[in-house]
Amino acid sequence: MTKVIYPVIGRQTSLPFYLTGIGISDPEYHVTRDKGLVSHQLLFTSGGEGRLIVGGEEFVQTKGSAFYLPPSVPHEYYPSNGNWITNWIVFRGEFAGQMLANLGFDSFRFSPEINTQKPAQLFERIFVAAADPVNCGEKTSALVYEYILAMRTAMLFPDSRNNVGSITRQALLYIDSRYMEDITAETLAGLSGVSVQHFCRVFKAETSMRPLEYIAKRRISQAKSLLLNTDSDIGDIGKQVGYEDRNYFSIVFKKLEGVSPREYRRSRGTGL
Known part of the structure; x- marks a missing residue:
């Protein structure tokens, strides 16, 4: 079952990161964005299989795969084998682009397999916080940053998933x-x-x-x-x-x- 929350955007626009949407797409559907998104997007696959097309290249999405899409990057994705279940968040922030670049997310990133345990736990916390109509901005801002760091570790430093060697x-x-x-x-x-x-x-x-x-x-x-x-x-x-x-x-x-x-x-x- 698909679950989606799009918070009402207000005072949170002054925060370094603010959530613009979060969802579990079960099943995920066919998406084509010729001009990309306005927001940043982090997505990991929790079941099924899909395809992502970025820059003319195709990336297979299976359980445990993840990708980061910066704003304004044209892309297309769709289920390829039965149901494709995705966990995704979209977010913005005045200085989010530079901060993400400093963290290693300076362009499109794809990882065929990550340890989703920590990201999945944080994802659930963000979902709960996003349901608060009054204080969701402040609550989710800190959690989004924590989520970005968890995905950074999982995607960019996979050897550190279970401690260093x-x-x-x-x-x-x-x-x-x-x-x-x-x-x-x-x-x-x-x-x-x-x-x-x-x-x-x-x-x-x-x-x-x-x-x-x-x-x-x-x-x-x-x-x-x-x-x-x-x-x-x-x-x-x-x-x-x-x-x-x-x-x-x-x-x-x-x-x-x-x-x-x-x-x-x-x-x-x-x-x-």
Whole structure:
């Protein structure tokens, strides 16, 4: 049975993301949009089979497949083998396009198989929130963003669906317990007995960061906590997280956070 909600659009247009529609199409029907949609669309197949045509290319839709369509992208889709059941949301936002591009959804995306467990759970929560005629805008905005992140993980980083592999996992555990030490890529690769080149390639594929980049971010994450929750001298905090040179600590901190350690501490109202 098809279930669809199109919220009344009002004050939610000022939000970063706002829901314009959500539905379970059972069965999905033949859709042709020569000029695409005005909204962004995320859709995953929960049963049956369909076909999606974008840019003259055909994509088979089966249970667990998913796609993202930006606005104004011409497309066509239709059931191809009995019933085709889809779960879809459409949404907008003044800066949604740029935010989605920054998250990796800079163009049409298709994944033949994803883990739909997390997206399906969030989809149900959005559906319930969308039924509130008064507060659906605020309620669904946060959930839509969470849903986008879940679909991002499922579609763009499929290897992380069930946690990272053993090579990266061992390295992350080692870094988290010894980030204040001088850690090299050679040391991390040696944990799994693989070459440095292979380790770095796997680590970046599974975390989207180079090993030394992750170490720096882990150190600065701890430094931020110390800046806000202690009255320790900034130079001492730098040493605690692995930077003997106060100036270098400040350079790394500002590069990652956009402000100096002192400015970060002051901006959070501690006055320490």
